[in-house]
Amino acid sequence: MRVFSVPNVRIKGVAAAVPATTADNLDCALMNEKERELFVKTVGIRYRKVAPKNITAADLCEAATKRLITDLNWLVEDVSILIFITQTPDYIIPNSASLLQHKLGLSKNCIAFDVNLGCSGYVYGLSIISSLLQSQIGGKALLLVGDVSTHIISPNDKSTVPLFSDAGSATALEFSLGGKMTFHLQTDGAGFDDIIVPDGGFRQPINETSFEDQEYTLGVVRNRAQMKLDGLKIFNFALREVAPNINTLLKEAIIDKDSIDYVLLHQANLLMLESVRKKLQLYPERVPYSLHDFGNTSSASIPVTMVANLRHQLANQSLRLLLSGFGVGLSWGSCYLDTENICCPEMILVE
Secondary structure, three states, X not given: OOOEEEEEEEEXXXXXXXXXXXXXHHHOOOOOHHHHHHHHHHHOOOEEEOOOOOOOHHHHHXXXXXXXXXXXXXXXXXXXXXXXXXXXXXXOOOOHHHHHHHHOOOOOOOEEEEEXXXXXXXXXXXXXXXXXXXXXXXXXXXXXXXXXXXXXXXXXXXXXXXXXXXXXXXXXXXXEEEEEEEEEEEEOHHHHHHEEOOOOOOOOOOOOOOOOOEEEEOOEEEOOOOOEXXXXXXXXXXXXXXXXXXXXXXXXXXOOHHHOOEEEEOOOOHHHHHHHHHHHOOOHHHXXXXXXXXXXXXXXXXXXXXXXXHHHHHHHOEEEEEEEEEEOOOEEEEEEEEEEOOEOOOOEEEO
């Protein structure tokens, strides 16, 4: 899809929640000491947030939403749209958004549905929810985005364990005359199996072999009900597609790159992010990273970075932001928007 804009919508607040449990990659038993130090230096992830098995992405998003609604002084009955973006839902059926609508006490007139997206999910989610909200004068909406990726990776797979963390987020949006968001969204399903959980859907249901561990290479042991990641293909994909996607948005929307205050990228890998930043010719101080302390939080990585790195700026300034999410699908996209003194609570820890 080419570049398009959605008028009359603004973000009013962003909150993020992470598990209280922290894992340190310098203690990761899957790597030796030299490998650990090199991993932290090059990939950039030192700490990861790991949810216990009884905490889901919906739980983390619920915690973020309750705090945000309270701080905004919103009435729950005024919320007309709730979208939950995740690849780790509570159930196959029903959708988790319906459960969240009930738990949050939202009106029965509230639209509520799930979207199955990962790393690009926050940007795609903003495009969907803003499109629904743009004609609702006085309307309020909630975009909940999060994943518990650690629940679907093998504890014996060093290609995934040191990367992924768990988080949930809530973004509050309102109808607002003069507001505008501009998007450039893309998809390439030819790379669908570069990040995949092979078994568990209806193409390949769970069967007697799904939970049999297999060693693919040294230190990479997993079963077919756990995530497979082809890191090299994803790295090459990001280097090939992310910068051109952003540059097309800037060119077609006639946005001066130098007018942007911050560029927020999906927090996948430090070497990858630095390569993209340099391709875009951006100064480091304009591209904040949260992955050192929070790892790759999949769909939630952009709002986690907003809260972890820009909370005070978001709360006290008017900012011009460019967001870019990319990964599983393969799916990627960018968004340009402005914010003005939005509500941004401190990071929420969930026990």
